[in-house]
Amino acid sequence: MEDAAVEVRDLVKRYGPVTAVDHLDLRCRRGEVTAVLGPNGAGKTSTIEICEGFRTSDSGSVRVLGLAPDDPGLKPRIGIMLQSGGVPQAARAGEWLKLVSRFHAHPLDPSALLDRLGLTDHARTPYRRLSGGQQQRLGLAAAVIGRPELVFLDEPTAGLDPQARHACWDMIRELRAAGVSVVLTTHHMDEAEKLSDHVVIIDRGRVVAEGSPAELTGAERQLRFRARPGLNLDEVLSALPPGSAAKESPAGHYIIEGQVDPSLLATVTAWCATEGVTTEDLSIERRTLEDVFLELTGRELR
Numbered sequence: 001m002e003d004a005a006v007e008v009r010d011l012v013k014r015y016g017p018v019t020a021v022d023h024l025d026l027r028c029r030r031g032e033v034t035a036v037l038g039p040n041g042a043g044k045t046s047t048i049e050i051c052e053g054f055r056t057s058d059s060g061s062v063r064v065l066g067l068a069p070d071d072p073g074l075k076p077r078i079g080i081m082l083q084s085g086g087v088p089q090a091a092r093a094g095e096w097l098k099l100v101s102r103f104h105a106h107p108l109d110p111s112a113l114l115d116r117l118g119l120t121d122h123a124r125t126p127y128r129r130l131s132g133g134q135q136q137r138l139g140l141a142a143a144v145i146g147r148p149e150l151v152f153l154d155e156p157t158a159g160l161d162p163q164a165r166h167a168c169w170d171m172i173r174e175l176r177a178a179g180v181s182v183v184l185t186t187h188h189m190d191e192a193e194k195l196s197d198h199v200v201i202i203d204r205g206r207v208v209a210e211g212s213p214a215e216l217t218g219a220e221r222q223l224r225f226r227a228r229p230g231l232n233l234d235e236v237l238s239a240l241p242p243g244s245a246a247k248e249s250p251a252g253h254y255i256i257e258g259q260v261d262p263s264l265l266a267t268v269t270a271w272c273a274t275e276g277v278t279t280e281d282l283s284i285e286r287r288t289l290e291d292v293f294l295e296l297t298g299r300e301l302r
């Protein structure tokens with residue numbers, strides 16, 4: 001398994017009666033961005049923090065860059081951005097980053113990094129006085145300053161405004177371009193779709209689906225329209241090619257799935273015309289990761 005940045009097999013983590021991670025397998029390839037998605041309490045942070053060496057597992061095996069998570073040789077090679085920050089409350093942003101840089105053999109320039117993340121004006125501000133978004137950005141800076149081979153980012157854009165979010169995305173793209181492996185957890189589907197090579201969806205401590213964003217959303221497209229509620233979809237389905245699907249969700253919002261081509265479009269609009277149904281907002285769309293997630297778990301991510 002030479003090329004795995006992270007290799008987790010049959011991982012189990014229990015907190016008393018709660019099984020947070022339930023025989024989970026996870027493989028993150030080197031040089032790729034892997035996004036781990038799941039609803040609250042799915043077991044993402046438990047899994048990632050076991051990989052980072054901050055929590056112990058009950059059973060299973062974990063290899064990070066080929067090493068055990070508690071191997072002292074691993075720390076200088078990985079960067080970690082914790083959900084909880086991990087920065088002393090009184091530490092000033094600039095001084096903290098300089099201190100962190102001294103732990104690394106070939107660090108990035110702290111001032112340039114602060115500038116990059118829009119924190120130059122806050123270099124002398126104690127951590128506790130930074131806004132939530134500024135704290136996040138400082139955490140990201142500390143995770144990448146040592147030029148790591150692998151970066152773990154736990155919800156890196158939570159609470160960021162759109163501008164800071166884009167700065168964070170740019171940084172993740174640059175890391176990837178430089179060959180750095182990135183493992184990130186997120187609640188944002190668009191973030192996972194835009195940034196990642198591989199998406200792993202976990203729910204109740206297990207992997208429920210994985211693949212590239214394109215593999216997960218499939219080539220299938222959807223025809224969506226609005227019309228009066230309660231249309232008999234069995235009728236339109238009987239006129240469509242086998243394998244097509246139709247649903248009304250929520251009331252008055254219709255989705256037809258299958259080979260969405262001009263012929264299918266003609267069939268649906270002709271059927272609507274014979275039924276005296278006026279359609280509104282008719283559009284053809286690709287399935288999103290959010291659609292896939294809802295189908296798999298029946299739950300929203302947020």
Ligand SMILES: Nc1ncnc2c1ncn2[C@@H]1O[C@H](COP(=O)(O)OP(=O)(O)OP(=O)(O)O)[C@@H](O)[C@H]1O
Pocket residue numbers: 015018019020038039040041042043044045046047
């Ligand atoms: N230290 C702990 N003690 C007891 N239970 C815990 C602890 N940490 C996590 N849990 C429980 O384990 C389950 C998984 O939590 P975890 O934080 O790993 O999920 P998550 O997917 O990261 O969730 P979120 O998206 O909310 O951060 C949850 O039911 C949580 O309440």
